[in-house]
Amino acid sequence: MADDTEHRGRVALVTGGGRGFGKAFGQALSALGAHVVLADVDGEVAAEAAAEITAKGGKATGVACDVADEGQVDAVVTGIVEQHGGLDVLVNNAGLHAAYNRPFTELGLANVRRVLDVNVMGVIICSLAAREAMRGRPGASIVNISSSAAYANRSIYGVSKLAVRGLTVALAREFADAGIRVNAIAPGLILTDTVRAQLSEAEAERVLGEQILRRAGREQDIVEALLYLVSSKASFVTGETLRVTGGFALSV
Numbered sequence: 001m002a003d004d005t006e007h008r009g010r011v012a013l014v015t016g017g018g019r020g021f022g023k024a025f026g027q028a029l030s031a032l033g034a035h036v037v038l039a040d041v042d043g044e045v046a047a048e049a050a051a052e053i054t055a056k057g058g059k060a061t062g063v064a065c066d067v068a069d070e071g072q073v074d075a076v077v078t079g080i081v082e083q084h085g086g087l088d089v090l091v092n093n094a095g096l097h098a099a100y101n102r103p104f105t106e107l108g109l110a111n112v113r114r115v116l117d118v119n120v121m122g123v124i125i126c127s128l129a130a131r132e133a134m135r136g137r138p139g140a141s142i143v144n145i146s147s148s149a150a151y152a153n154r155s156i157y158g159v160s161k162l163a164v165r166g167l168t169v170a171l172a173r174e175f176a177d178a179g180i181r182v183n184a185i186a187p188g189l190i191l192t193d194t195v196r197a198q199l200s201e202a203e204a205e206r207v208l209g210e211q212i213l214r215r216a217g218r219e220q221d222i223v224e225a226l227l228y229l230v231s232s233k234a235s236f237v238t239g240e241t242l243r244v245t246g247g248f249a250l251s252v
């Protein structure tokens with residue numbers, strides 16, 4: 001049985017934690033008593049997001065970190081182990097999306113490579129860096145953020161998020177012996193600030209038109225999925241990708 005106190009004293013690392021989902025995940029986990037480390041390539045927003053949490057009485061640290069750079073990621077995890085003794089939850093949320101969800105011919109090779117570095121290598125680098133710090137900790141779990149785009153595959157973005165689904169299965173197999181569950185969430189379109197700024201109204205309309213539930217997704221919809229997957233309610237769940245899409249592109 002999960003209870004509301006199970007996250008008290010836990011340590012959670014959320015990548016891309018300065019904005020959008022990452023920031024909302026950090027707020028939700030800290031509200032349950034976890035110390036959250038918000039790691040973002042934009043160190044300023046990470047520090048601001050952490051300061052918002054501490055101002056409300058939560059425990060949070062903001063750090064600058066590019067998930068595609070193994071040196072930076074190792075340094076963050078080493079710092080967490082030195083300060084807290086280990087890591088309980090890793091949310092591989094950092095990702096390039098919206099403006100990067102465009103045809104190969106428009107994006108160009110340099111951007112295609114960067115999408116793969118951040119969205120795919122970032123998940124691998126952070127998961128490998130975290131493995132020993134998480135080993136054997138009760139309730140240890142990793143949640144990767146995929147996307148509904150992984151089911152449509154219209155661009156390198158979708159392909160990178162399909163790789164995240166594959167990685168979720170492969171890492172779940174490989175990390176089970178260390179007592180770490182690995183799952184993913186595939187969100188549908190959620191109007192975070194980045195999406196509002198970078199997605200055209202026509203594209204947003206198209207996605208809504210393909211959903212079964214005719215409302216825009218909310219950050220809280222994704223937060224609820226995260227809280228389920230990192231809780232003991234999901235203690236027998238690993239290797240899964242949970243779609244939270246309002247029924248976008250539903251298929252069997």
Ligand SMILES: NC(=O)c1ccc[n+]([C@@H]2O[C@H](COP(=O)([O-])OP(=O)(O)OC[C@H]3O[C@@H](n4cnc5c(N)ncnc54)[C@H](O)[C@@H]3O)[C@@H](O)[C@H]2O)c1
Pocket residue numbers: 015016017018019020021022039040041042045065066067068093094095096097118122145146147148186187188189190191192193194195
């Ligand atoms: N918003 C949506 O509709 C939606 C839908 C499906 C999946 N997703 C996925 O959810 C995740 C978060 O989306 P969001 O809308 O909250 O994004 P966002 O753009 O609001 O926030 C992402 C954060 O990640 C950070 N980041 C980018 N590259 C990084 C790197 N190399 N290292 C560390 N941090 C980095 C950014 O600075 C930013 O603060 C992404 O992986 C995205 O692909 C979003």
